[in-house]
Amino acid sequence: APSSPVSLTVNGRPRTVTVDNRTSLLDLLREHFGLTGSKKGCNAGACGACTVLVDGRRVNSCLTLAVRLEGAEVTTIEGLADGDQLHPLQQAFIDEDAFQCGYCTPGQIVSGVGCIREGHTGSPEEIREWMSGNICRCGCYVKIVRAVQQTAG
Numbered sequence: 616a617p618s619s620p621v622s623l624t625v626n627g628r629p630r631t632v633t634v635d636n637r638t639s640l641l642d643l644l645r646e647h648f649g650l651t652g653s654k655k656g657c658n659a660g661a662c663g664a665c666t667v668l669v670d671g672r673r674v675n676s677c678l679t680l681a682v683r684l685e686g687a688e689v690t691t692i693e694g695l696a697d698g699d700q701l702h703p704l705q706q707a708f709i710d711e712d713a714f715q716c717g718y719c720t721p722g723q724i725v726s727g728v729g730c731i732r733e734g735h736t737g738s739p740e741e742i743r744e745w746m747s748g749n750i751c752r753c754g755c756y757v758k759i760v761r762a763v764q765q766t767a768g
């Protein structure tokens with residue numbers, strides 16, 4: 616299959632790789648870069664476990680072709696903390712006990728960061744609506760929304 620070179624920035628680090636043109640951003644992150652925080656739930660755009668930020672916007676990395684990301688800035692769950700200092704939303708998830716099995720959590724947190732940046736945090740209902748692409752099979756939605764709302768301030 617044809618492959619192409621692509622240069623992008625991942626969590627502040629410039630990266631250049633040659634990948635099969637069909638490779639998803641999710642597989643690029645997990646298999647080429649060893650960044651396994653982004654999870655493969657459905658691999659079809661339906662669960663949000665693979666959510667990352669591309670140029671500050673939330674995307675399902677399972678649906679995003681890596682070769683399309685020339686020059687893009689990608690932020691994953693691994694890129695949110697500042698050294699030993701957790702991102703405020705990461706801390707809020709701990710404080711609010713906003714997870715059970717944890718599989719959806721990286722996607723929830725990255726999506727929550729996007730939701731806060733976009734300003735969709737006026738009410739619990741608004742947060743729930745704007746994070747509706749992130750499914751939690753354990754049903755932690757109330758606590759997830761509370762963590763996002765608390766972080767948004």
Ligand code: FES
Nearest residue numbers: 656657658663677
């Ligand atoms: Fe990408 Fe489910 S793994 S949306």
